[in-house]
Amino acid sequence: MRVGVITFPGTxxxxxxxxxxxYADGEPVPLWHGDHDLKGVDAVIVPGGFSYGDYLRCGAIARFAPVMQEVIEAANKGMPVLGICNGFQILAEAHLLPGALTRNHKLHFVCRDQWLSVENNTTAWTTRYDAKAEILIPLKSGEGGYQADEDTLKELEDDNRVVFRYVGENPNGSRxxxxxxxxxxxxxxGLMPHPEHAIDALTGPTDDGLGMFLSLLDTVVKA
Amino acid sequence: MARVVVDVMPKPEILDPQGQAVANALPRLGFDGITAVRQGKHFELEVADDVDDATLAKIAETFLANPVIEDWTVRRVEA
Incomplete structure (x- = not known):
């Protein structure tokens, strides 16, 4: 399994x-924002950070990077793509996912270990989780408030497209x-919390995040 | 050359925590009578004469604003 990981300036x-x-027995393939091809990878991760300094809006400039045009095309053909934090913001700006991420409702940057419930364990990235499993992974973002209009929210809920939900107090005002x-x-x-920071109890709060990458392994092997 | 102003504002139904923080600070600073503040962005573009309104609208809609959460206006002003 070869998995592209994109680096933008500020990632x-x-x-x-x-x-x-x-950790999931895959081979990571570094991709640069200026690349015009995906080097034959099986999947792509758009990681977190502050691409292009979060100028204009988070993800608004990264969405137009050359490598993203390749990602958009591949994603529309079915390639597994995961956006974490700033990566989620980029995928939303690229219209691969609906809605938008906005400033946290209490304006503070939130950095803590966050309980999530797995609402959909049928995606390319979540099959290793039990339905309604609760996992603990880090959340660290200032603009993580998920916003979408009522029709979009209804569609997401009706079609079981909410993959993770915050458990306990809402950390950022997400709808x-x-x-x-x-x-x-x-x-x-796309998700705001960081599964890649929780793959080994030595370096994270849990290894609950590893399931996403093992799920991808299953998806790629099956394909 | 002409100057074009693009104003981008959060949609009315979208929570604007930054605007709220400004509104809440005003009474503390002794300014009374301000009941609400909304915070947006203001862009000034120097534009060649052959750039038409449709192109400017496209710039605003696809790049300067995110129509999911923001409204935008484009107007030409005296430079």
Whole structure:
């Protein structure tokens, strides 16, 4: 399994994402924002950080990077794509996922270990989890409030496209406590919390995040 | 060359915590009578004469604003 991990200027979590791929017995393939091809990878991770300094809006400039045009095309053909934190913001700006991420409702940057419930364990990235499993992984973001209009929210809920929901107090004002969503096909997933930081109890609060990368392994092997 | 102003504002139904923080600070600073504040972005573009309104609208809609959460207006002003 070869998994591309994109680095934009200002990306922070590409190295941890690559490490998570290795923990799932995959081969991480570094992709640069200026690349015009995906080097034959089986899947792509758009990691967290502050691409292009979060100028204009989070993800608004990264969405137009050359490598993203390749990602958009591949995602629309069914390639598994995971956006974490800033990666989720980029996928939303790229219209691969609906809605938008906005400033946390209490304006503070939130950095803590966060309980999530797994609402959909049928996506390319979540099959290793039990239905309604609760997992503990880090959340660290200032603009993680998920917003969408009522019709979009209804569609997400009716079609079971909410993948993760915050458990307990809503950390950032996200509508319906949404922490992560998927597209209609289930190959593209975006979430604000960081599964790549929770793959080994030595370096994270748990290893609960590893399931996402092992799920991808299952998806790729099956394909 | 012409100057074009693009104003981008959060949609009325979208929570604007930054605007609220400003509104809440005003009474503390001794300014009374301000009941609400909404915070947005203001862009000034220097534009060649052959750039038409449709192109400017496209720039605003696809890049300067995110129509999921923001409304935008484009107007040409005297430079």
């Amino acid at each position: 922070l979590d590409d190295v941890d994402a690559q490490r998570a791929v290795r 319906n406590n949404i922490a992560g969503i998927t597209n209609a096909r289930g190959n593209v997933v």
